[in-house]
Amino acid sequence: MSKVSIVKVEDNYYDAFLRALDDLGEKPVARGDRVLIKPNLYEPKAPDSGDITNPRLVEAAARYCLDAGASRVIIGEGPSYYQSEANLRPCFTQTGISEVAERLGIEWVLFDEHQYRTFQNISKATPDEFRVTEYAFSCDKIINVPVLKTHYQTTVTLAMKNLKGCLKREDKPRFHHKDLDRAIVELNRIVRPAINVIDATARTTGSIGSSYRGQPIGERLLLASTDAVAVDAVGCALMGIDPDTVQTVTLGAEAGLGESDLTKVDIIGEELKRLNFKVKLPQEQLRQSFPQLEITGTDKACSGCLIPLLSNLLMLSERNARLKAPLRICLGTEPDIPEDRTYLLVGDCALTRGDEAANCIAGCPPDHEEIHQRLAAFFKPA
Ligand code: SF4
Incomplete structure (x- = not known):
């Protein structure tokens, strides 16, 4: 045993x-x-x-x-x-x-x-x-x-x-x-x-x-x-x-x-x-704080994109920031780009030909500070 x-x-x-x-x-x-x-x-x-x-x-x-x-x-x-x-x-x-x-x-x-x-x-x-x-x-x-x-x-x-x-x-x-x-x-x-x-x-x-x-x-x-x-x-x-x-x-x-x-x-x-105690998983915390936020492709992305992205999102959550409008963040290969809402492609894996720079954060891994700056534009303070 x-x-x-x-x-x-x-x-x-x-x-x-x-x-x-x-x-x-x-x-x-x-x-x-x-x-x-x-x-x-x-x-x-x-x-x-x-x-x-x-x-x-x-x-x-x-x-x-x-x-x-x-x-x-x-x-x-x-x-x-x-x-x-x-x-x-x-x-x-x-x-x-x-x-x-x-x-x-x-x-x-x-x-x-x-x-x-x-x-x-x-x-x-x-x-x-x-x-x-x-x-x-x-x-x-x-x-x-x-x-x-x-x-x-x-x-x-x-x-x-x-x-x-x-x-x-x-x-x-x-x-x-x-x-x-x-x-x-x-x-x-x-x-x-x-x-x-x-x-x-x-x-x-x-x-x-x-x-x-x-x-x-x-x-x-x-x-x-x-x-x-x-x-x-x-x-x-x-x-x-x-x-x-x-x-x-x-x-x-x-x-x-x-x-x-x-x-x-x-x-x-x-x-x-x-x-034992009940821990709140990061996805639960983000769902509660930002119901209009979707993150796709996480199963294909590595920590190079995920860690800086989640760190920044959780920090925004803990500061009670609010999303200005529905947003989808796409990671990993074959990003699921929406037609009905704003989106942001994070990391070179997610970039597709002809992406507009405004919708992308390039890099493998992408720069932590750039993720921080670019995400901030989608949120408003509490
Ligand atoms: S772009 Fe690089 S860091 Fe980001 S998920 Fe792909 S391999 Fe990982």
Whole structure:
């Protein structure tokens, strides 16, 4: 039976990390192991923002590895596609991660600067060819430390989706072009963490790309399991989301990667029923704030367009801005251009021949500031 441990974090992340392993009866690292710790550092955000994995959890995981006799401990990440080259190293240096590495005498690596392994014709859901960091294979163990968040396309981003950071940056958009949920499941067949520890220690949670006003979590928690599907299912339930509605979870279970049925998961430690809360998904928030706004093609667009677009829309929502007139925003290839309302094409994927500049924001990824400026013209202040 799969086990998931839920532990409260008062102040000491190391004790909480050890308690979670103890609950599970797991010792994932053996003497001499080379270990990759894979946090979520998709952009250079504040350490305790809840947008990225808290460096204190990364430090706890690294200290555990060193205490267990690991011969090499590496903190590695490949940040989001929409980050500029100049912003990649700051995902480590401005988030407190490089300080953790320095303090413990371990390495941090930006995957983009190192070797990748190429995979071809893996499945219909994945691009014909894609590359995965060589660190996922050269290390004996992977400790996956994602952060608890919702996501516009995949509903949640937890343990399974966190492995997308192992892809070469240029290949990430192509993972969105076929079937993102199934592609994530395929990636989870290739990259197999020894343990997954979800960081739910921020005071708030939100969606990727929405850090303006998070929603309160309640208790500061770690959720840990060797089963990525089960820990994701518990993460969903914690946020008040039915795991059966989350494709990566159900498809992951179908693929034999773990258990999605919570009645068959041994949940140890804190009581889930007492902790769970109801998170508002970004699409619900946008529907409520802007009933006359349509966004199409999100299933074909990648985070390069989605994150800056959603960040800006959610910020407008939180400022109680109002749409001036019905608007359709089209993303991804084959945009569904309306005849009866104003529209805006976002990103090079959505551009078609002969588009008027007034209706387009070009770029791959498009410029964050340009999205901000151009969207503002469609809204009026509260
Ligand atoms: S145009 Fe946008 S959706 Fe298309 S690949 Fe570029 S960033 Fe991704």
